[in-house]
Amino acid sequence: MTHQHPISKTINDIKPDDPVKSCKYIEMGSCFALAGVRCCVHGSIESPLIVTAEEIRDNTVSYDLVVQRNQELLAAITGLADGPTGECKTCGNLVDKKYKDVNFEYMGGEPLPAGLNIQHYTECNQRCTYCFYTQTNTFMKPQYSIIDYLDLFRKNGKLRGDNWIDFSGG
Ligand code: SF4
C-alpha cells in the first residue's frame, strides 16, 4: 500500500525565528525498516514513513524529496500542517527550536543511539532455535536497496560519518 504524504501548504511560510518542534532523528536519523525509511524506531516507538519501499524500488525518491518529507513531518508535528506524525508528537526526544536552527541537509554525523538503524529483514542464513523468525519461518528478503538511498545523500556530499549503526530485524 502506498503511504500518502499530503503536501504542506504552510511550510514555506515559516519564518526563521518561528518556534518549531524537532528532534535529531528527524534532522539526521534514518531507520531502514521493511515498509520503507523512517526517521527512527525506538522499541515500540516509531516515526511515520518518510519514503516507502515502493517509492525507492520505483526510483522516484530524490534527495530533495527526502528533505521535503522531513520538512512536512516537522510542520505536522509543530501543528502547522496536516500529515502523519506517528508517535512523534508525544515523544520525549522532541525539543523546542527556532526554525532557522533546524537542519535537514545531512544524513548522520552524530552517534545517536539507533541513529542509523537497519531493520531490513535480510533473509538470515542462520537458524537460531530461539529466534522468533526461525520459529515462525518469517525471514524476508530486503524490500529495497539501502545503498541506493544512502547514495542520494553521498552523491550530494551530505552523508556524514561518526554514526551509531544498529542492525536488527532478522
Ligand atoms: S520525535 Fe521521537 S519518534 Fe519522532 S523522529 Fe524524533 S525520536 Fe523518533
Ligand code: SF4
Ligand atoms: S535473525 Fe539473528 S537470532 Fe534470528 S536466526 Fe538470524 S542470527 Fe539468529
